[in-house]
Amino acid sequence: MKRYESLAGDIARSIHEGLLKPGQRLPSVRQAAATRQVSPSTVFQAYYLLEARGLVQSRPRSGYYVATHARPLPLEPETASRPDGESRDVDVSELVFEVLQSAMALNVVPLGSAFPSPLLFPLDRIGRAVASAAVHLDPWSTVDDLTPGNAALRRQIALRYQMAGMDVGIDEIVITNGALEALNLCVAAVTRPGDAVLVESPCFYATLQALERNGLRAVEVQTHPRDGIDLDALEMAIARHAPRACWLMPTFHNPLGSSMPEERKRALVTLLARHAIPLIEDDVYAELHYASQRALPAKAFDREGLVMHCSSFSKSLAPGYRIGWVAAGREARKVARLKLTTTLNSNVPTQIGLAHYLERGGFDRHLRRLRATLAAQQQQYVAAIGEAFPPGTRVTRPAGGYFLWIELDHGVDAIQLQRAASQLGISIAPGPMFSASRGFRHCLRLNYGHPLDARMQAGLATLGRLAA
Template sequence: MKRYEALAADIEASICAGVLRPGDKLPSVRHTCTSRGVSASTVFQAYYLLEARGLVQARERSGYFVRAGLRRAPPEPEQASQPTGQSIAVDVSERVFEVLESSMARDVVPLGSAFPSPLLYPLQRLGQALATSAKSLDPWRSVDDLTPGHADLRRQIALRYLAAGMPVSADDIVITNGALEALNLCLTAVTRAGDAVVVESPTFYAALQSLERMGLHAIEVPTHPREGIDLAALEAAIVRHRPKACWLMTTFQNPLGSLMPEAKKKALVALTTRHGVALIEDDVYAELYFGDHRPLPAKAFDTEGLVLHCGSFSKSLAPGYRIGWAAPGRFTRAVARHKLTSTLSASAPAQAALALYLERGGFDKHLRKLRAALAAQQAVFAQAVGHYFPPGTRATRPEGGYFLWVELPEGCDALHIHRQALAQGISVAPGPIFSASHAFTNCLRLNYGHTWNARTEQALATLGQISAAAA
């Protein structure tokens, strides 16, 4: 990070934390030069950057001010969802694809994207690791490391489990083509066509698409926007429908951002274990926490090997490398074998590069920067939603990740808003794609994982207008 960027980040943090409030004057350039020991041009560059991001504005001959009307985030949603409780055949994939494919153009403001900005990742250092490991690649490893995957990489992943106090060894890990493959392999290992699977309500659309492709039924269980799935409702659903698996995100759930408290995760594992139901835990956002420690996954409370934990480097380190993993407990052998017969192995150069990067150190430093950037972006983003969206709008304030879940006033049609916004070059992820029963018709998932700038501000203003008109 350059000097002026560091300065801008500090000021942004002060604004987000409420130390500098709307209308406050920023310290004068001369004062900042002295207090920070930097040149005037560095200070100007920092202020220009904050201005470009819509955080401050210049007033002629008066200096820079925190933008007036800056701005309160909307209230959070309070109610858990209320799905029907039925076990239903899934038929959402076509609609999900329609929405996703329409939003993929690079010139669209990517509020509906599933990915954060790739600029947040250490692509240059990864490239160096790739170049170094490519030169010293042992030809025979292309055969040796097929599945369960590159031995050093599995060891590095195991070390991170160890650091979190979890007894997952390198032999318990299967490297996959991203977490999505890990989740699918776990699902294949514990279900057969016709079985029922518990999901949250709302849930990640890719989970629904996997159920649909594999002929599985979905049981949507009430889920609270802050604390995750309702355990009493979950137990009732298990007793009633006898599902073979639960596919859950206990930490920074997609789309809600909900984080189950640790005690609740422990109770969850006790519950699924008592009923002999496999728990497939999608934990890809865990490293993106804004608090002071990585939230433990449900896997940490697993004593019987019934939690199949799935992770990935796609959101934390290396987008596009497609390296994820499963720690499938007692299903490790089954998952490894399904991997061998479906895609054989993950890409050897990508595995070797990540192993080398992790070994060299610097991952945690990168993560600290990434988390700080996402937390700051969330603050500005949420305030802009509060500012531009119609009264009655609610939005989650997750403690990690890069999604806001926005509940618009009753009667707003998210699919209509999606189409209107797209016509103006803005993508959103409309609520109904997160539900097998096409619920959440007045909800949107918005991605704040891209650098805040005037274009984002304008897009949220437009989106607010469209929503107000729809309300």
């Protein structure tokens, strides 16, 4: 994030939290530059940005003032979920498909979508890299780059782990058709029908669908909307259900946006290792962090090869190209074999093209821009939700990704809300999609991966009215 964006973010927060009141004068540019120890032009840029977002107004010859309509931001959810601790068969797929179906209709306002705007990605540069790989394809690479996949791409992925301070060998990396295939291969590698699998409460609906398809039993574990899964609850669930796997999103959780502090990730890995339980770690939003440093995944603390770290380029670089991977630890060979018998291989020219793109550099430049955009959009959406939704609505502030988790009044039924919104051409993702026990009826997930234009703003306003 650029310095002026960070400054604008701080000021926006002060406004929304009521530290700066509507109509109050902002410090002069010179004052602010001195206080913040930044250049005057950085302050100017920050004020311009806040003005563009409608949070401040300039008065000629007088300075900048907090806009009179600026309202305090909604509060964050504060209480962890309270699942009942039982294990259960999963039967959520019909509901999920009903919601996804309505979200995929043409011209729907995509607040319920799982994808950010495709315009946020350097699809022209990726296109040229893949084009060049396709045109110059060595015919034998169609055979040589068979699963586990193209060596140059696996090397680039291993390098990015190394840059993050992690020791992940190329030999444990298997290229997959997106992270979703990686996750599915992992759960198939370490479970058998009837096994119990620990998941967060709530958790990504595709996790539940995978458990349902594989005849596995879900054990939902208490999870906090900011800090992630509760380790005491996890330990109790292990003792009670003897699970064969744990499938979690410790960083930028979908749908909560929660992230476990690194020390708790380390404790998580230690706890699971003590019970020899494999961790399937879904880390697809890893690169979409707003802090300057990437948070380490649980995989970073793995000494036993028990953590299967799944990620992809679909959310960070190349949507639609379907290239993901897993660093599968001790299960790498088994995962590769499962892939060979189910989809054989991933698109070879795309693997080569992505490897070339990564070798040439530019990924990090793109990521910095993408992160700044998503961070700014989060502020805009949170503010807009604060204005559109009923008082008492709570909204998360994830440190990465592009999902907000919203807690409405307990009287609101998010599935009814979704159906009503769908009639009006607006998609949302209601809470029960994310729970084997169909909890979270008063919650929903909103996607802020699309610019907050007039259409999205109108969509939020309509939703707020429906929720009231």
